[in-house]
Amino acid sequence: MLRVDPRNPRAAQAAAELARRIDLGALPPELCVVIGGDGWMLSCIRELGTEPVFLGLNRGHLGFLLNEGGALDVVADRLLSRSWRVSRFPRLHAEVLGANGTMTETSAVNDVYVERSSGQTAHLRLSVDGEVLVERVVCDGVVVATALGSTAYSFSAGGVPCHPEVRAVQITPIAPHAPRLSPVLLPHGVRVEIAALSTDRRPVRAVADGIDLGPVAHLRVSPAEDDVKLAFFDGHTFSRTMLRKVLRS
Numbered sequence: 469m470l471r472v473d474p475r476n477p478r479a480a481q482a483a484a485e486l487a488r489r490i491d492l493g494a495l496p497p498e499l500c501v502v503i504g505g506d507g508w509m510l511s512c513i514r515e516l517g518t519e520p521v522f523l524g525l526n527r528g529h530l531g532f533l534l535n536e537g538g539a540l541d542v543v544a545d546r547l548l549s550r551s552w553r554v555s556r557f558p559r560l561h562a563e564v565l566g567a568n569g570t571m572t573e574t575s576a577v578n579d580v581y582v583e584r585s586s587g588q589t590a591h592l593r594l595s596v597d598g599e600v601l602v603e604r605v606v607c608d609g610v611v612v613a614t615a616l617g618s619t620a621y622s623f624s625a626g627g628v629p630c631h632p633e634v635r636a637v638q639i640t641p642i643a644p645h646a647p648r649l650s651p652v653l654l655p656h657g658v659r660v661e662i663a664a665l666s667t668d669r670r671p672v673r674a675v676a677d678g679i680d681l682g683p684v685a686h687l688r689v690s691p692a693e694d695d696v697k698l699a700f701f702d703g704h705t706f707s708r709t710m711l712r713k714v715l716r717s
């Protein structure tokens with residue numbers, strides 16, 4: 469199976485060159501080769517679910533979820549020799565109560581967050597496993613991220629990048645004003661709830677892996693039932709990838 473970002477000329481060129489080198493139909497049927505960037509990888513996972521094994525070739529910017537493309541002759545040899553290792557990463561399950569009273573459920577590989585959608589700061593109540601962490605935090609929003617997603621928006625908002633192979637959830641306030649709430653790293657099994665306060669004057673929206681879920685009154689985030697499976701070529705290590713692509717960038 470092949471998924472190529474149609475908006476990315478570099479991805480289309482790489483796919484054409486790769487197809488001239490190998491018969492993609494000879495690859496394992498459960499393998500989905502994704503050519504593009506991190507956003508395209510998340511889109512493919514959202515479309516296809518967790519049954520496939522996703523092997524990404526980076527033709528985007530950061531490419532944290534993908535293998536470095538490199539010389540396509542080398543890539544072709546690795547694909548033919550099946551020189552990859554499959555890792556499993558937990559996802560988040562989100563239940564979103566919209567401002568209009570409708571309920572939406574979705575899953576996320578990287579993160580789910582609530583952010584202000586007007587010029588006013590958001591007022592949010594944050595709870596973990598039923599215990600109120602803060603009754604009212606004045607901020608721009610709150611990010612709930614997996615360890616895999618901790619290097620994305622959560623890191624930009626001031627969170628600490630976490631090694632992707634740690635099964636954890638990071639809660640990161642976005643520009644907190646009062647109280648000065650710090651990011652916190654918790655076990656993956658926790659359940660996080662974010663209630664939007666004073667939504668008539670301070671509307672907020674929810675976003676899951678870059679998809680706008682619209683105005684929200686309440687968000688509940690818990691562990692998803694199934695993991696996503698990502699394949700990386702032999703020799704890939706997340707420690708080196710984090711140092712080179714995140715911490716030194």
